Amino acid sequence: MADIFISEYQNYPLVSVYIDDKLSFLSLVRESDLGSVYLCRVDNILDNLQSAFVRFGDGQIGYVPFKSILPACVVNRSISSSKELRQGDEILLQVDTEEIKLKKAKLTSYISISGQYSVITLGRCGVGASLKLPDDVRTLLIAEIKKEYPALSTECPKAIADAGFGIIIRTECSELPIEEAVSQIMTDIRFSLNELEKLLDEGKKRSLYSCIKKSKSGDIDEHILKAKNFLKSRGITDYNVIYESVVYSIKQDIEKLLHNKVWLKSGGFLVIEQLESFNAIDVNSGKAIDKKKDSFLKINYEAADEIFRQIRLRNLSGMILIDFINMKSKEDTDKLCSYVKALARKETVHTEFIDITGLGIIELTRNKNDKTLKEVLQNNTDPVDKP
Secondary structure (H helix, E strand, O other), X not given: OEEEEEEEEOOEEEEEEEEOOEEEEEEEOOOOOOOOEEEEEEEEEEHHHOEEEEEEOOOEEEEEEHHHOOHHHEOOOOOOOHHHOOOOOEEEEEEEEOOEOOEXXXXXXXXXXXXXXXXXXXXXXXXXXXXXXXXXXXHHHHHXXXXXXXXXXXXXXXXXXXXOXXXXXXXXXXXXXXXXXXXXXXXXXXXXXXXXXXXXXXXHHOOOOOEEEOOOOOOHHHHHHHHHHHHHHOOOOOOEEEEOOOOOOHHHHHHHOOOOEEEOOOOOEEEEEEOOOOEEEEEEOOOOOOOOOOHHHHHHHHHHHHHHHHHHHHOOOEEEEEEOOOOOOHHHHHHHHHHXXXXXXXXXXXXXXXXXXXXXXXXXXXXXXXXXXXXXXXOOOOOOOOO
């Protein structure tokens, strides 16, 4: 049994998913600059940091690395390289990472436009596809869209063609009949390229510091769609969508997510530490007293399921280091690694298994799509690793 609830928490509209009465997905609806595109002014060039500080919006300050600057996005004059950028230049930039405490917002001119079936990114090249697509469908679609890529490059404006553009085919294509998929994707790509062209043209006309394209982060329908996509990734198509001002137990469930310690049914527990540069998760056997040979593997399996739930609900990103209970058998360790890889592939936010170290610590990376739950809910003066 699965339910999508639309409710409120601490004055935030909230979309949550309960599967068998257990909180499995959480999305706070809030206005965010992540993904918004601004006409920025270069305030300062820092050659030693290979970056420029820029001003945008209502006096916000952010930075853009030189490697993230495309000449096509400088609107007040023509340049051929980011090395020619100077103070006072006007440049179109997209917010890549929001400001967090003392860290300034990070911006980029590698602007991405998301369509229904594809994502176009200025400055990239080539065609890729979501790893969530079946392998045969993924291979077929990439091959077919690659055939059309030269024609797309010819059709689009010179500024876009010179900068190049990359195409990512989205998971939503899995819903299309294969005989219609290519034409639908191509229509979607052309629409996004047209949007990108309009955005570049608009940047030449608008006043300095203007927001040219606003993020859809405050659109509750986008969050409901994410919840539906999450259920789809779990193979769940039968669910209820319920609008409630208050959802029983949601307050207690969210408060638990702000604690470092998480108990497992077996009696083991997790300790989750959110640090500035990475996230550390430690698995402990705790009160688990089963002395059977495979007991540690069973606890690690249980821990892995809960860890991915916690990562998703807390919205952890970047590097994630997991110290599972040590197991003497290499076969058991290999089984655990395979299990973790399978869990990572199910996640709607790209999560990648990197390696297992000589000390038995599993390394994951997860794409950043927003602030963590703790950063959103807690006062920004509190350290993120405060219990």
